[in-house]
Amino acid sequence: MKEPLQNINEQISQPFKENPSILHQFPTVAAGIDSLLRFDLLPRLRNDVQVRYEGSIDKQGFNADWDWWLYKEGREWVIFDVDGPGCIYNLVQHRYPDSEEPTFFFYFDGETEPRFQIRHSEFGQKAPFTAPLADQYMGPNDNGRGPIRVVRSFVPMPFARSCRITTDIRLKGAAKGDGGWGHVMYHTYADAQGVETFTGTENWSELLHQWNDVGNDPKPQTESETVSLAQLHLPAGQAIMLLEQTGSGNIVSIKARWHDDPAMDIPRSLLHDIWIVAHWDDHQQPDVECPLGAFFGNELGYNRIGILSHGQREDGQWYQYFPMPYWNGAHIRLHNRGTEDVDFAQWEIRYTTANKHLYPQHDTGYFRTSAYYPLQARHGQDSIIGQISGRGHLVAGQVTAFARTVGIISCEGDVRVYIDGNATPQVESDGSESWVNYGWGFPTPPEMNPATAYDGLPDNPWSMVRLCSGDCYPFRQQLIFGIESGEYNNQYLRHSGILFYYGQDGEGMTLTDELDVGNPASESIHEYHTAGSRGYYALESSYEGDADDVLITDKGHETEGWSQFVVSISPDNAGVRLRRRSDQITGRQRAIVYVDDQQVKERSWYVADRNPYKRWLEDEFEIPVTYTADKEQLTIRLEYVQEGETRVWNEFYYWIYSLK
Template sequence: MRDRGIFVHRKYLKILSMKRKAFIRLLAVTALFPFSVTGNAYSETVSSKSYGLSRMTDVARFPVLDREMKVKYEGSIDKKGGNADWDWSLYQDKKREWVIFDVAGAGCIYNMVQHRYLSSEEPVFRFYFDGEETPRFTIRLSEFGEKYPFTEPQASCYIGPLDNGRGPIRVVRSFVPMPFRNGCRITSSVKLEGPHRDKGQGGWGHVVYHSYPTAQGIETFTGKEDYSSLVRQWKQTGVDPKIGKDRMFRMSEKKLAPGESLSIIDVHEGGVINSLKLYMAGMNPDRLQDVWIRVKWDNHEGEDVLCPIGCFFGNSLGYNNTRYLLMGATTDGWFYNYFPMPFWERAHVMLENRSGETVTLGFVEVGVGENSYDREYSGYFRSSDYYTRKHTPGADSPIASIKGTGKMVAAHVTCYGERPHIITCEGDVRIHIDGIKTPQVESDGSESYICYGWGFPTPAECNPSGGYDGLSDNPWSMTRLCLGDSYPFYSQLDFNIESGESNNQYLEHLGIVFYYGQDKVSLVKTDSIDMASKKSLKRHKYKVEGDVSVEMLTSCFEGDADDVEVTAMVHKFTGESSFRVKVLPNNHGVRLRRCSDQELPRQCARVWVDGQDAGVWYLADSNPYKRWIEDEFEIPESLTRDKSVLNIRIVPESREEGCPVSWNESAYEVFCYME
């Protein structure tokens, strides 16, 4: 046994499996450390494909990694790259409704946010599923939080302050999962445009969703689902939501001198840390960044988690209490983290005092359960490298860059402006997944990423999935838990945040991303086609038919590089294109990435693979200013397995009657999903 902390030696592992009564008698004799045994944690090996309500409520399955699933975003991002994030609509449909979300194929909406001035006309939102002409669900802006199933706590409303006459503004948010088998369209009865409250304008927001290569196993949203399990879970925020019993390892008061480390738990067998709580007596907010947590799984060479406790528990400032579903911090020194953390050989958790003063650790409790996760298909709970407080002139702050395979489940960012009362909310979050140039998740301002709005004027604000602490607007510390809408990645994930409207403001960010991951890469590039290269076109047997035009385009991609011009050739056509690409025979599906010109909306084509219909490739959005975009199409394993070559046809088609045929391509990249 070590002098400090909780240490479980191999010879004591058998003790843990003894009957409770016998173990208590032995514990009284040996007095190794004060803990009690209350049973085993709930943990099960489940299918990697999960969606909807079960995905949100089954916290124990978080470590199970996803396959062939993607996170996507549609929202009101200023197309010129500035801060004019209103004017959000994709197009006006034949019913004269303003379409704000329109996708093809199978998927599930997990988060929807809308901002609107109270003085403006109230919009009515209509949800159309699976190509239906009649809306399956209709809701007014003021009904969020009241109309089932968009009721508290899974849907709610925040009304911002008057702010010297600029406000107030209503921000509605929903975390109601809304799956669909064959596409979804959301419309607004009112065009969302303009920033002027006195003119009845305003309106911006976003939708975050998952997409799937097939509809197998998906049942479309009805609005009559039983959400009682989610309601119970979210109303008990602050309590471990996982079902089952754990061995509770407890430690009483310890003092930690400057520069000293303390072993909290060191278990030499497999298990799952289901909860980690601690109490810091006489808690000083500075300790949130001075005391660090170090976590190693299975004798890994480096730490899997290494960060200040403020990040680990979701608040780097400590001005107010913040309680989220799976992490939280209070001003009187209580902290909790309930993310399940599996290990197969060893778990070692330590605290390190990096301050210049002695820290009193009043209490520690760690809940450990049995591990029945499949190691091959599950990820370790990890943090990205801690991004220390700094400013990056003229560029996004690179909060996290992760390599391997996994899924992001939480993000934590803290921001300091150069002056006490400066508004520091305008920077957009921009997340690139698997090396794609176009951000796959964004936000119209930092505050909108955590589903609030109008800056950070009224701290602390919390809902089970996210919130913020701070002073009014500066500084602030925000946390977003991705409970249903985790961000799967198969080779890398890059999480960036902007400083001001266009990286034109002096802001200092710090932050971290938490994820479940493995070191191996499971998305492998196998081929690419360059439309400007005759050699590449010949090698891939590329052909294009119909009304064809070829032009050179000079423009930019959206995001941090929206001032970097790229010149490349674009093929635009109404007939079809065909080409042959190389893949790996032992693949588990193929991703086709296209670079194209997004000047015109509603690009649509049907994809054929070796003569079989693979589905519709549809891009409803557009940008006439930053015209380059990379988007992707998933080819299911049933069409790609045991093949080394795929023959692909892209046949443009009209999305609906009266909609012009629009399609173009500048380059393709081919990726294979591997075990």
Template sequence: MTASAGPKGLTSMERFDLLPRLRRGVRVQYEGSIDKKGFNADWDWWLYKERDEWVIFDVDGPGCIYNFVQHRYPDSEEPTFRFYFDGEKEPRFEIRHSEFGSKAPFVSPLADAYLGPEDGGRGPIRVVRSFVPMPYARSCRITSDIRLKAAAKGDGGWGHVMYHAYAGLEADGEPDFRTFTGEEEYGRLLEMWSGVGYDPKLAQANEQKAEHKSLKLAPGGGMRVFEAQGAGSVSAIEAVPVEGSDDWLSDVWIRAVWDGHERPDAYCPLGVFFANELGLNHVGVLSHGIRADGTCYCYFPMPYWDGASIELVNRGDKEAVFEVWETRFLAGEDSRYPQKETGYFRTSDYYGAQASPGRDSVIGKIEGTGHLVAGHVTAFTRRPGIISCEGDVRVHIDGNWTPQVESDGSESWVCYGWGFPTPPEQNPSSAYDGQPDNPWSMVRLCAGDVYPFRQELVFGIESGEFNNQYIRHSGILFYYGVDEPGMELTDELNVGDPASEGIHEYRATGDLGTYRLESAYEDGTNRALKDIGREIEGRSSFVVSVRPDNAGVRLRRRSDQITGRQRANVYVDGEQVAERSWYFADRNPYRRWLEDEFDIPASYTAGKSDLRIELEYVQDGETRSWNEFYYWVYSIL
């Protein structure tokens, strides 16, 4: 399947049929209003001030913003957000808080506002959000004309940006890095997002269907509802349960196996498969859900190459009846998914309702190579009326101790705010159901901002402000993936260790010396780590080993983020990586350990078994040096 001619980012969202395609040279990242001490004071959001503007987002290198959210009290001073691309001195685009949903291209349903409750007399509150894909070729900076701060009445600085960082021009096979102008043609995408509950993929003339009417599942029984030989792709599943009971949501499980795999690729209760685990109200997003008329739907494309089998299993003690169960599919050449570039549709193991006192609930752990496309989390407390929404979502990718995705509260991950007090709520990318505040159930579709991983992905969520509540979570992750890892650890440099520095021919100019740090990561734990590193105000260099058959190299650095805006130019065998500098704008003077990454495109590394890496400190803002404690070197496969 070939991509459309639109700019990168827009193509990824409007071509829902391309969702199974593996993402190469793409990393997901987050910037937002997280309490630096690890508690719940998430209301201050800025990186630094420049002239009369407060900078809230600042990245270097090609990428794409997929999700922008900010929430505050409507009677507070209204901010104007300014978007600067590719080092421009004047903003490419400006939008006031009140204009989301109406000012092109930030128009409904790609952008909108959620008006929340009175919040104990402080409200009402207003959450503005945008899912407009905004690509950039070189860099992006977002500012506010007022400081986003404080939790008092009339204030509010909560918010986040979800974005992709691209390794280089060959990333993902899409060399089109046109920068956002505001004049892009979003007609197809707006049409898709206006049709929640109906297949967002373009119609296929040769689509076939397997239909079962008056389908009955006896207690403990099962039935195969779809079977195919050879290559193909399931394009849609729709079902109409008989009214009168919602037991099927938890009792009936779907079991899908592609290409004869021993382990089911997807296996979970129908409630989470159709985005309605609680079933108190019908909710749905673009990909899956239950329509107002009770029709269940799942439109994730599910490719296979040797065959497919889908079964329903009734694990309850009551008969389950469906008026109709329909599986639509494409066969043979009509499916056209190249196997080497495509992941299988899969679910993580279903996380049944359980508590994990004092630590994050790990909803899912995925291994191999792929990308997460949706997540579902439900929460129960011991009794009604307890506010249980304050827990942050934290997603760790490929063993990185610093979360690549986080949220200032459970509800913020699905782009709402101030809890879950007004169910049911839904927009094309997220929804929630439940009773006001508790229990609640949320679902998030990552249609553009998928979460790529090359070794593993771990999705966790706090219980309360800092894991200080008793909450039982349940949930599941939807993803596309293959079993094989997509990168391999091929070298490690322990800066400050004479033996390791000698092995790697470590050199430094402008070396300010070593120092020892004991601190924690922003991972929600209180584990302390001690390490010795160096401060460099000139250059450091070292030799590392990689696989000659690499498709690029990823460097991961452990550093001290006591100051923000750390920047260095990266050279490989004397050639500067032109796509970006190594830049991290945020800081944390309390939980000081940071693991950040730099992807080197294959054009600098292919065919080589050893690389001389050189890092040249660039002064930016308050920084006086580049610091480095440990490097991990991964060969992209």
């Protein structure tokens, strides 16, 4: 835990306390193109934003990740279905080129005709899904298993009311000629303010220029000063100060060069033994504490790789472009934790005091790293690469893996991210390589695109890095990032890694009430009653994810009418989050939500997916502050709406969080 925020800059924070409308005078991050283009706004906290995943995870918890559909409607197979405002930021799908080719259809805001469609082979070519925002990767033949084509897109696709993605064929099967692996990463918003639904005709030129310029600073140019250290000598076991500043400012970039000859092989010990350590605003604990290799995006160092935010240029220069604001001072030093002296050709740090208005302190996160996860194996459990507390959003991750022998396929482990104590992963991946938008393992290093890259030897070892700029992972209390070892934690793998994030120490929400459905005392306290009841039932099952072997028994209720209850909240809330434990044996559960007899018009409570094996699900509903401001309690009514296979709305437990 970092030191508490201190010495708030009254010149910035006081006007906000007196006049909240002044927020509109400051630039913010909207859904869509600007969320990627305005790299300088990454430190701004994402209020009222949540990250979500939909994809082809094996519902039984093993490695059969190849089937991807939710339900069939007419002649099309639905693979994504979300109600309420949001934005798609990442789409990936794996397919054998000689198999039947799917066409993807995109429906927005309740449309009955698709607004946009694209064939699998058109990714990277059909506007606006053009390279490098969208592209293709062709995996190798791999002794007859391949080749396989992986299409990926980082084209932001916002929607004000709803979105569905369908295909004209079913994405299924692992046999040669089939293949349905894939996922969608997206954000949901509490309301649609500032959201303009995707048309496909937006002006993409500036964003394409930015993404075609990897290695150069993606942020707008600003006045800055430069601290440059040439021929830096760093003795073993010692540290040297790179930058020491007082007052407010922002680190624009950090660059380094180990040797003037870019063809020189970088000693791997240098990537592990030299650490960069940064303290912002006199915090006692480091905000950044990271080995050099991970700080510049490559722990292994076999080959040069680079993405928009950090990496190594062709001329050998390392670069780090994440903005790093501070308000009272900055201290950055290098520490040699090895046993040999190290010499660097050059270090350069650029900083500025010219853009203070971008970063109001109460609404901006410090650039931080999670505690470095040293190379180790965990048996039968996910490797927990990072665990973060407080409030903020994840913007990048680095994961490295070693198997026992060279050449073994070690990519099958799923990435799983748990946010704010939710027992259901909010982000998953059908294999490690899918998280970085490749496929069929890590057989062809080095590979890179502006948002993701990997290095290593074919399949083992490997090191992957992913930038989450548009699709950052917001959290209000906690974020846990884990990865499986093999298909279902059945391999011996040693993982290492680190997370980059923007954060503050204080939590962004507080648990203010709980309703245990099926418990008479709890129901009585919360004035729980219902119409159209189908009765109570007990369920023993597990959640998806790392703890899918842990059985939990609970008693709940189901209704084909409505349920109603009263909950307590904080009167100074900035909105309310409802979390429900439910039985996801059937998909397409939907309810209309009323708060004090007023319908929440931004969305219905809707979950399109299902899992008849790992049946417990914790799903959430965000109530905007317009329905909750200055109230100490709410009367919640949930009216069931029949969709598809569902016949009831079920509920076992509710957690009520007041947002700050």
